Amino acid sequence: MSNAKSLEELEQKQDFIRRHIGPSPAQVSDMLSALEVSSVQELIDQTVPASIRLEQPLTVGESRTEVETLSYLKSVASKNKVFKSYIGQGYHPTNVPHVILRNVLENPGWYTAYTPYQPEIAQGRLESLLNFQTMTLDLTGLDLASASLLDESTAAAEAMGLAKRVSKAKKANAFFIADDVHTQTIDVVTTRAEQFGFEIIVGKAEDAVNHDIFGALFQYPTTSGEVVDITDLIAGVQSKKAIACVAADIMSLLLLKAPGKLGADVVLGSAQRFGVPMGYGGPHAAFFATRDAYKRSLPGRIIGVSKDRLGNDALRMAMQTREQHIRRDKANSNICTAQVLLANMAAFYAVYHGPQGLKTIAQRIHRFADILASGLKAKGIALKHSTWFDTLTIADDSKDDVIARAIAKGVNFATNHEGEYSISVSETTTRADIAELFDIILGEGHGLSVDAIAADVEANGSESIPASLVRDDEVLTHPNFNSYHSETDMLRYIKRLESKDLSLNHSMISLGSCTMKLNATAEMIPITWPEFANLHPFCPLDQAEGYQIMIGELHDWLVNITGYDAVSLQPNSGAQGEYAGLIAIRKYHESRGDAHRNVCLIPSSAHGTNPASAQMASMKIVVVNCDKNGNVDMADLKAKAEEVSESLSCIMITYPSTHGVYEETIREICDIIHEHGGQVYMDGANMNAQVGVTSPGFIGSDVSHLNLHKTFCIPHGGGGPGVGPIGVKSHLAPFMPNHSVINVPGTNIGNGAVSAAPYGSAAILPISWAYITMMGSEGLKQATEMAIVNANYLTHELSKHFPILYRGRNNRVAHECIVDLRPLKELSGITEMDVAKRLQDYGFHSPTMSFPVAGTLMIEPTESESKGEIDRFIEAMVSIKGEIEKVISGEWSIENNPLVFAPHTQGDVLGNEWDRAYDRFYAAFPVPAVAKNKFWPTVTRIDDVYGDRNLVCSCPAVETYRD
Known part of the structure; x- marks a missing residue:
């Protein structure tokens, strides 16, 4: 009985792992058979260099079930104290329209889309x-x-x-x-x-x-x-x-x-x-x-x-x-x-309320500020300014007593070092709140009536906005802001736009380097809990105890996963993480009297943000060549490192490489840089091929950023949000970003901030926290291993039809592969762009196109995709190869074939005229599987040249809209 119960508990613990990982055991067996290996372990041994394999397993704990995870996290969240916030300073309570909350923020049709x-x-x-x-x-x-x-x-x-x-x-x-x-x-x-x-x-x-x-x-x-x-x-x-x-x-x-x-x-x-x-x-x-x-x-x-x-x-x-x-x-x-996801929410907010609704909200906020100001002045409270929109600042000897009364009532004001406090009202403020503010500031028995003051303000008008600054022009006149004010209309508008977009809830998005894996529903649920959603970033730390616990646990897990000694969660994108990491390197050198070290070595294959970030850190960039296999040219690296030895600051390198292989010389690369006094910055874009198998700290790197919106399951949101924390070795830890409003422990006082808030995009950190919790040490390792299995299976099958540009040891790839379309392009005239657009007719988003090598597609299936979905993608690619061969054979001309006309819309296929060399039905349904889940692009191929020559970056004129 005991053993049966233990087995049942183990199965429950592993339940989330098997739901996150796409292939079933039978599918894994089939893929391993195709790869001619007997086990996942054998494939990993063939793929990942033994010299960088972790000697000890991760210690983030055993996996927990979804129920356990959410129950525990709710108990943590409950330790946050959600006070009424009047802090302002760029952050305000707001009412999220429920039609937007449910149908945008909580809708995978919006949050799983790619850029x-x-x-x-x-x-x-x-x-x-x-x-x-x-x-x-x-x-x-x-x-x-x-x-x-x-x-x-x-x-x-x-x-x-x-x-x-x-x-x-x-x-x-x-x-x-x-x-x-x-x-x-x-x-x-x-x-x-x-x-x-x-x-x-x-x-x-x-x-x-x-x-x-x-x-x-x-x-x-x-x-x-x-x-x-x-x-x-x-x-x-x-x-x-x-x-x-x-x-x-x-x-x-x-x-x-x-x-x-x-x-x-x-x-x-x-x-x-x-x-x-x-x-x-x-x-x-x-x-x-x-x-x-x-x-x-x-x-x-x-x-x-x-x-x-x-x-x-x-x-x-x-x-x-x-x-x-x-x-x-x-x-x-x-x-x-x-x-993007948050910009869409803000845009929908404006669409839903429209110009008059927004103006009404703004007027109400301003009127409450006027009422509060009028009552305070009537009682002899001096205001710092005679003008305001929503914020009043008060300098008063009773500040400490006022703040104490506010805290006792669950209210936060902003304070400064000049002995002043500020109150910022918002759209969530009510008349009852204004009455409470009078009680807090004036004490009980002040005798003020909010209704009476409001009537007086209404009768006498307001001069708190100077007449010269009162807006007198119309805004948001476009029909999009004047058509969807009922919930029915708004719901349908949101749905209509959603239906035009391909997201992960439709099919695999096989983007190399971008890791479009499952964003599990259980991971997403906590972000809208009030305990996480409604805290001001500058509230007192004792009101954010739940956040501090969650952030602390996530920090410790990321330290263990990365092999570093400390992590900063402040950077709110991967590029900001690169920037923060390079600042830490620069400050470290300065602390040692090496401010002259300003050269950054970057392999020619690097992500484009690497040189851009190095330029932002005022570093001189020296490019290191790659060899014919896509690996760092070691002779060139040694020569360049020797040449710039006295001024070498760092190298920025991606691992596995941008070409999708585990370079055998990675440890030697780290040693060379360190020998010349430099630091190793390892780009974390491909960290999902390291977790549980190796780690940047173990390999020998000094600092990395982590794309939590890739490896750790925060969704891409159509092009954001992201989180890009940095992990560092102990000698760089003091130089991580701090914050001038809320001190971040573990960093030097005076270190500058790289994001507006001390913990960056804190509200989405529960997603990665939940992912790590539910996967546990073993699940995280399995995710990496299955990413490698899926990538190698896909590579093996596609290699029967296309050349694969780079491979690593034993002819294996890491978590992605690069399909070389250049030979076919030379024979047929069909471009990688044509292939990308034709894939849309098959219901797929294109893989990463022409990066890191022009004329190629970089494909990453991730561990979340089942063999069935991978086979469907392979079928599409093989079918497209057949279409290209018809162009090569002359059956279709280069001007008249389904690739150059792709993608095909309903209007295109059902139009009165059809002078194509191929059938209408074939245009839309090239293989039987497409008919089961047809996604229709809503426009045909877009003319980029026309758009750049005729730059229009706002909604088209009303006349165009009506036409």
Whole structure:
């Protein structure tokens, strides 16, 4: 009985593992048979060099069931104290419309989609992002907007970078920040400036013109709440040929004159207030807008309007040559992910409420601030400012007593070192809350009536927004913001857009290097729990005990998994992790008197963010060649390391390599760099091929970033959110990012921040925590092993029809393979782009195209895909090979075949005219399996050249919409 019970418990414990891992035992056996090995272990022995295999298993614990995991995590979450937050400073409570909560944030149709590099099957999220850009342009009053950045503070740092690139004050090297900008933003911008070698001047806003600067940053309204006309400040900055940047509160822009109308060159901010929970700091989408003249310097992604092959309007990412994988060290920034899921939520919030609904929300917030201010002034409380939108700042001798009463009632105010406290009201504030605020500030028995004060404010009007700054133009006039205000209409609009997009809930997304694995429902559930969703990132630490427990456990597990000594969870993207890791290396060298060490060696095969990040850390990049097998050319590495020995800072290397193999010389590479006084930065993009089998720390690396949105199951969200923590060896630990508002233990005081919040995108950390918990030590290792099994099986089957570009020991690959289409292209004229588009007709997203080698497809099946789905993908590729052979044989011409016309829409196939050399039915249903689950692209192939020549990055004009 005891043994039976133990067996039953063991099966339950392993239940999640078998649900995360796609292939069944029988399928695994079949794949191993095809690979001519007797066991998974034999395949691993053939694939992974013995010299880097872990000597001890992971110690993250045994796997737990979904029920156990969620029950325990709920008990942890309950230790968070969800106080009413009036802290403000860029983060506000908000009401997430339930139709958006359920159908976007909690919907895998939205959160499992990939970055829209294949726009024909991403028209839904592209339209939503175009809505986001249009919303940004309307509210900021500028010409061109991006499709979101990581957070307000990093957006401000990007604004500084843009200012330096485009400013005509070429000799200036200083950037001015007004001292009433949010503290965290000053912190992040200062950190970025230090890496670029810029001087930062923080002072009174009016002092900006007294300095030789290339740009300046102002807050509108200020962090303490004042609404100031900055027209003259902007003009003064511009008179010095410098760039005027404004960080704005998005909700206030419904009532305040647009900063662009005041003359601003760049306007940025957080869209969090538009229906995205605070989440202890993120993830949140930042908005960013600038003048059309600066479009070539705009950081991040831009969604543009183009035409498809049939002349229909179609959306795509514009000016993609700015993407890091192409421009590398010439990129405007190292941004690789955005915050697409959160930008979509904010855009849907604007669509749902519409211009009048948003204005009503903003007016209500402002009216409550007026009521609170009027009552306090009636009782002799002096306010710091005479103008405000939503924030009142008070300097009063009774501050300590007020704060104590607030805490006792479960209320948080913001405080500063000048003895002041601030109160920021939000859309969640009620009249009862205002009455409670009077009680807290004035004590019981104050005699104020909220209704009476409200009536008085209504009768006398408000002067808290200067007349010159009252918004008088219409915003959000496009039909998309004026058509979907009932829940029925909104639900159908969201569904209509979702149906245009291919996501993981439809089919395998086999993107090499991007690891589109299962994002299990049990992992996703906790992110919307109020205990995690509704905390302000600057609340007192004793109110975030649950977060600290969860973060502490995740930290310790990642330390064990990576073989490092410490981890920072602050970076909120993989690229930010690279940046933070390079800063740690740079500060380490400086601490040893080696500030001259500034050379970064980067293999030619590296991810594009590597050189972009190195450039952001002001490092000189020296490229190391790869040999014919795709491995680092050791002779060239030794020569380059010797040549730059005195100035060598580090090497950035990906493992397994970007070419998808376990390089045998990785330990030797680490030794060579260390011998010359450098550090080893191991890019964590392919960490999912290491977990439980080897580790970067064990191999000999000093620092890595981890893509939690790849290896550890945070979903891609259509192009973000992401988390990119860094793991470091002990000697680098003191140089990890800190934070000026909330100190991060284990790092040096004074270390700058790289993200706006101390723990970055903390609200999605429970996803990775739950994944590790439910997989346990053994499950994590199995995931890595099955990724290798699936990749090698897929490689074996495809190699019968296509050349595989690189292989490692024993002719094996790691977790991905590169199919070389160049020989077929030379014979047929069919390109890798044609193959990518034709795969859409088979119901698949293309693998990674032309990276790291032009003319190839890099394919990664992940451990979550079953053999059946992998076989379906193989069938599609083999069928496409047959189509190419018909072109080679002359049966189809290069101008008239299903590949060059792909993808095929319903309108295309059912149109009145059909002059193709192939059958209509074959165009849409090339193999029988497609008919079982047909995905129809909604536009035909998009003309990128037309879109770049006719750049339109907002919703088309109403006339076009009506047509």
